[in-house]
Amino acid sequence: MRELQAYIRKEGQVLSEQVLKVNSFLNHQVDPDLIMNIGKTIAERYQDAGITKIVTIEASGIHIAFAAALSLGVPFVYAKKSKAITQSNEVHAASVYSFTRQQTYQITISKEFLNSDDKVLIVDDILAEGAGVRGLREIMEEAGCELIAVSVVIEKSFQNGRKMLDDAGIPVYALARIASMSPEKGIEFITEETIKGDM
Amino acid sequence: MRELQAYIRKEGQVLSEQVLKVNSFLNHQVDPDLIMNIGKTIAERYQDAGITKIVTIEASGIHIAFAAALSLGVPFVYAKKSKAITQSNEVHAASVYSFTRQQTYQITISKEFLNSDDKVLIVDDILAEGAGVRGLREIMEEAGCELIAVSVVIEKSFQNGRKMLDDAGIPVYALARIASMSPEKGIEFITEETIKGDM
Numbered sequence: 001m002r003e004l005q006a007y008i009r010k011e012g013q014v015l016s017e018q019v020l021k022v023n024s025f026l027n028h029q030v031d032p033d034l035i036m037n038i039g040k041t042i043a044e045r046y047q048d049a050g051i052t053k054i055v056t057i058e059a060s061g062i063h064i065a066f067a068a069a070l071s072l073g074v075p076f077v078y079a080k081k082s083k084a085i086t087q088s089n090e091v092h093a094a095s096v097y098s099f100t101r102q103q104t105y106q107i108t109i110s111k112e113f114l115n116s117d118d119k120v121l122i123v124d125d126i127l128a129e130g131a132g133v134r135g136l137r138e139i140m141e142e143a144g145c146e147l148i149a150v151s152v153v154i155e156k157s158f159q160n161g162r163k164m165l166d167d168a169g170i171p172v173y174a175l176a177r178i179a180s181m182s183p184e185k186g187i188e189f190i191t192e193e194t195i196k197g198d199m
Numbered sequence: 200m201r202e203l204q205a206y207i208r209k210e211g212q213v214l215s216e217q218v219l220k221v222n223s224f225l226n227h228q229v230d231p232d233l234i235m236n237i238g239k240t241i242a243e244r245y246q247d248a249g250i251t252k253i254v255t256i257e258a259s260g261i262h263i264a265f266a267a268a269l270s271l272g273v274p275f276v277y278a279k280k281s282k283a284i285t286q287s288n289e290v291h292a293a294s295v296y297s298f299t300r301q302q303t304y305q306i307t308i309s310k311e312f313l314n315s316d317d318k319v320l321i322v323d324d325i326l327a328e329g330a331g332v333r334g335l336r337e338i339m340e341e342a343g344c345e346l347i348a349v350s351v352v353i354e355k356s357f358q359n360g361r362k363m364l365d366d367a368g369i370p371v372y373a374l375a376r377i378a379s380m381s382p383e384k385g386i387e388f389i390t391e392e393t394i395k396g397d398m
Contacts, residue, residue: 030276081258109227
């Protein structure tokens with residue numbers, strides 16, 4: 001998605017070789033037109049895959065999951081990060097370590113919203129170490145549903161999440177793939193040409 | 200919104216006179232078509248109000264804010280509930296007590312995303328005691344921006360949030376207003392006829 005790459009170059013702040021701040025359009029302030037286009041692009045890719053449900057984690061995956069779910073015509077579920085009084089004990093749960101926040105938290109999905117007939121597309125804002133996706137996979141294994149693919153807005157390809165999913169044989173669709181970045185040199189994207197072999 | 204009232208009657212679970220569970224379509228699993236219709240309805244109401252930004256709190260307000268922002272053609276910002284490494288210290292902050300989770304947390308919005316020119320519409324899923332809205336109002340006062348109105352999907356009119364906003368002279372647009380509820384008697388809505396006087 002050229003529009004997205006342009007956005008990332010213009011608005012993204014490379015704070016270090018690991019940390020990219022994209023909170024002016026993706027995960028704090030949000031440009032709804034851009035996100036809707038991203039949702040449509042994800043939905044086009046998976047329109048014939050038999051997806052029954054999109055799954056994400058609160059909070060920064062929600063609007064992206066919504067845009068994709070609206071375009072695909074399926075419901076979405078967001079895993080919750082802490083157990084509220086209004087939630088029943090009948091939940092699937094997994095522990096997730098957040099590298100950004102440097103803490104472990106629990107994610108839960110009510111058992112009633114995932115079942116063994118579901119074909120799931122996981123959607124999220126950023127794929128880095130893949131900790132969130134790992135937690136969701138645990139939950140899906142418990143629920144007995146099928147994970148069709150993982151789709152993210154930005155993949156930091158130099159971190160471990162992509163490799164983990166490749167090794168597990170799970171298709172990944174990232175709308176922008178970052179090969180490397182630094183405050184001095186900026187962002188180097190993996191272009192379509194570069195990845196022709198593995199698409 | 201008749202469609203919404205029907206949804207709440209069909210899908211909502213009244214756990215007590217205070218607690219309504221709507222997590223099958225609103226705040227855990229989400230029906231994207233319903234939420235998009237809600238967003239359009241909110242946007243129609245405020246299309247001539249000069250809104251420059253929609254503001255909500257993560258997580259359960261995000262998809263509703265997104266749908267309204269997309270329809271209104273403005274960006275939205277979601278207040279974050281904890282301070283991540285990738286967020287600068289330049290934030291507006293407020294403390295919020297969650298009655299559902301029975302704990303106090305901090306909400307923050309980066310100063311760069313709210314300024315004194317902004318005319319803000321707050322959007323959220325449920326208005327109960329109004330603690331979240333109170334926190335957002337504190338942040339907006341710090342930022343010097345103008346709060347035009349508060350719009351929520353469901354208002355529990357028997358709790359204190361609505362009265363607090365009425366007393367402060369802030370317009371509230373709730374798509375479904377619940378006068379009272381109990382597991383035995385179900386839900387009693389405030390109908391349009393009943394509230395003709397104060398619309």
